[in-house]
Amino acid sequence: MNIIIIEDEKPSARRLQRMLASLNMDTEVMLHSVEESIEWFSKNQHPDLIFLDIQLSDGLSFEIFEAIDIKSSVIFTTAYDEYALQAFKLNSIDYLLKPIDENDLQKAVSKYKDRVPQKQSVSLDFEDIKKLLVNPIEREYKKRFSVKVGQHLKLINIDDVECFYSENKGTYAFTNEGRNYLLDGTLEQIEADLEPRKFFRVNRKFFVNIDAIKDMISYTNSRLQIKLNNFNEQEIIVARERVKDFKDWLE
Missing domain, CATH: 2.40.50.1020 (LytTr DNA-binding domain)
Known part of the structure; x- marks a missing residue:
């Protein structure tokens, strides 16, 4: 299984890499920006699975998918609250809120492995995602x-x-x-x-x-x-x- 981490905070990327290693999942490549990711994907075979932070140092990560037709499965790793991620839950494998919990990571990985035989690809509507990020879905919070x-x-x-x-x-x-x-x-x-x-x-x-x-x-x-x-x-x-x-x- 080929795995890539796209995360602009290098300590967070290394921590996730160690957590994946404990699950016997080796990470071959770590990318840290939109620009670096676009360049890498344009020159290399795409991985089976991407762990993807939503907000990178030079922009939002969906810009990568706008530039490159990526069919890899995606697990989001993000500090965004769940109200802004309902569209992602429909199309990605899962999402993990930072700081990532080991049990949540293991469940997300298991969910991905369950889907592997079906070879389900990811199809994200980035225009809808943009709208959600700018105008999040209203929800009730505790009073x-x-x-x-x-x-x-x-x-x-x-x-x-x-x-x-x-x-x-x-x-x-x-x-x-x-x-x-x-x-x-x-x-x-x-x-x-x-x-x-x-x-x-x-x-x-x-x-x-x-x-x-x-x-x-x-x-x-x-x-x-x-x-x-x-x-x-x-x-x-x-x-x-x-x-x-x-x-x-x-x-």
């Missing part, structure tokens, strides 16, 4: 969370949450009243319920509410430090690889 306080249940309105964060294997919501509440589930599970225009994942540990940001300060290694209105229990640092997306999100 409140229920939490257990002693023997009671309490409802927390999403607008009152300054940040969600993980600590010591627990997931917490910090409210503008200055209180922490332990939640059920992981940050990854909560992510699908959060309005992406309102909450942003600045690093592996924190989602912040745009309305709760009080200040942003330049930090070491091209990162940013976020100050919220009331949360001061620990530093909130925007990961370097997320700074550009964070600035775009603010606008």
